[in-house]
Amino acid sequence: MNVKEKDKAYIAGTYSRFPVVLTHGKGSYVWDEDGRRYLDLGSGIGVNIFGYADEEWTAAVTAELGKLAHTSNLYHTSPCAELAEALVRATGLKKVFFCNSGAEANECAIKTARKWGEEHKSPEYYNIITLKGGFHGRTLAALAATGQEEYHKDFLPLTPGFVTVDPEDAEGLECAASEHKCAAVMLETIQGEGGVVPLSERFLLAAADVAKRHELLLIVDEVQTGMGRTGAFYSYMPFGLSPDIVTSAKGLGGGLPIGATLFGERTAEVLTPGTHGSTFGGNPAVCAGALNVVGRLTPEFLAEVSRKGEKLASALRGAEGIRSVTGRGLMLGVLTEKPAGDVLSALRGEGVLALKAKDKVRLLPPLTISDEEISLAADVIRKVCAK
Ligand SMILES: Cc1ncc(COP(=O)(O)O)c(C=O)c1O
The missing domain is CATH 3.90.1150.10 (Aspartate Aminotransferase, domain 1)
Known part of the structure; x- marks a missing residue:
């Protein structure tokens, strides 16, 4: 064959x-x-x-492959710590969790929002407002966050805890935040899989404002838009947004699988030992490549x-x-x-x-x-x- x-x-x-x-x-x-x-x-x-x-990226990965292709998160490694520092320096966010894909980065964001809602509000404040046309991955919670029915069919019932509103509908977003007990708003600045649909600055700022007034976390999914793709390190940056959680993958790896969930001031301490983890997350060879990527986005x-x-x-x-x-x-x-x-x-x-x-x-x-x-x-x- x-x-x-x-x-x-x-x-x-x-x-x-x-x-x-x-x-x-x-x-x-x-x-x-x-x-x-x-x-x-x-x-x-x-x-x-x-x-x-790419020669530089390949050299960075192969140098690490020959030294420590993999260990586990039971130990410290330099590439993983260096990459976290580089991401924190590039964004002003505070901490990073590493995993292996965009969907996983979003799963981590969703878990963090739920735990934050439970701790800072009360356990029933677990809902996350997402946008129609959005795409956040194919694992079950990321799928429920994905506002496109075509991906849902055959996999019902969806994970509960998501409220979907139309993009550009600031009033709908306000209503959802008032009517449901919510922990977060989650969006892409340009809906990639949804048809390369940029959200307007007006709507992005309105979403940040709703999040602020209703005490919700702002989660920006930068899996496709991040790592310089739109001309900014992360696409939310030119709008002056201050997300509480940013998810990153795709280009961050430069050719190897990685996902990263970045936490701001309000979410940096939410995840504690035993609440989340990943066998491959923070893999030294992958992180060495990602460090090369981040360093070159001048x-x-x-x-x-x-x-x-x-x-x-x-x-x-x-x-x-x-x-x-x-x-x-x-x-x-x-x-x-x-x-x-x-x-x-x-x-x-x-x-x-x-x-x-x-x-x-x-x-x-x-x-x-x-x-x-x-x-x-x-x-x-x-x-x-x-x-
Ligand atoms: C915005 C966004 N989020 C999440 C994902 C899922 O990423 P992955 O396929 O790495 O799980 C994608 C993939 O296309 C994406 O575009």
């Missing part, structure tokens, strides 16, 4: 994979088993922020992400067959006249890989994509989208 046949025979059928077997990559390019080269505008769904086989690097994102977006806006371009930095959603799935297939035929989010073509290229690669990507996308 070849790779595709083995995959079909032996791997649980949760993914509708593209008919491509990838073997290796370098920079913004990846190759398939037939030696075909693709410009990858998906970066492993926003993970490979320095592209494939103001100059982030400004370049914004510039490149604007270059790509403006090369696509108004082109034939393109209805709109949403998003910020190098997180873009392109609404095309042709169905997004057809556009992706045609792009693949032209040697370009991209993603889908709802009815849009989603672009999450490596943050190191060059100007020439952006021009090439824009040319191919425009050609494919034109009638």
Whole structure:
């Protein structure tokens, strides 16, 4: 059997994979088993922020792999402590819990909000207000937090304790906070899986205001938007928000699995020994790679992400067959006249890989994509989208 046949025979059928077997990559390019080269505008769904086989990141990981690939959270290790310090310094938040994925980072946020509600209000204050169209992962509590019914069906009953309101509906948010006994508001600043839908500054500030007045925690899910993706270290920062909990994953790993839940002043001491844990969380090799990622997100690097994102977006806006371009930095959603799935297939035929989010073509290229690669990507996308 070849790779595709083995995959079909032996791997649980949760993914509708593209008919491509990838073997290796370098920079913004990846190759398939037939030696075909693709410009990858998906970066492993926003993970490979320095592209494939980045030398600095690989060196950081391999140096640690050869020393201490894994131990356990029964012991202290340097990469894990250094990474926590780097994240705290970058954000002004106070403490970090490490796990292995975005969903787990959100599970930790949800558990923390519940424990905080119990301790600072009373046990029935466990509800978390989330937004329709939001996506927070596929584990059971993260799934209940995800405001999209299509992911819920087949897995009912949902974990209780979530109240969903419409994004941009500040009044609805206010009503939910008044009518339910709540611990937190949880949101993404740009709903990624929901179709690259940015929330307005007005709504984000209103959500922070509701959280403040009703004494709720503000949880910002930065799993997709974080790590420079939108041109800021975390996407909430340019809005001046002060979240109590921030969740991070994807690009933080730079190519290896990691999740992080960051706690502010009000939540830093909520989790205590035995209340949460993860065997692999804080793994030294993964943390060494993440430390390299965080260290390279300088103001100059982030400004370049914004510039490149604007270059790509403006090369696509108004082109034939393109209805709109949403998003910020190098997180873009392109609404095309042709169905997004057809556009992706045609792009693949032209040697370009991209993603889908709802009815849009989603672009999450490596943050190191060059100007020439952006021009090439824009040319191919425009050609494919034109009638
Ligand atoms: C905003 C957001 N939160 C959480 C997740 C879940 O992350 P993971 O797939 O690492 O569990 C995702 C994944 O796409 C995401 O975009």
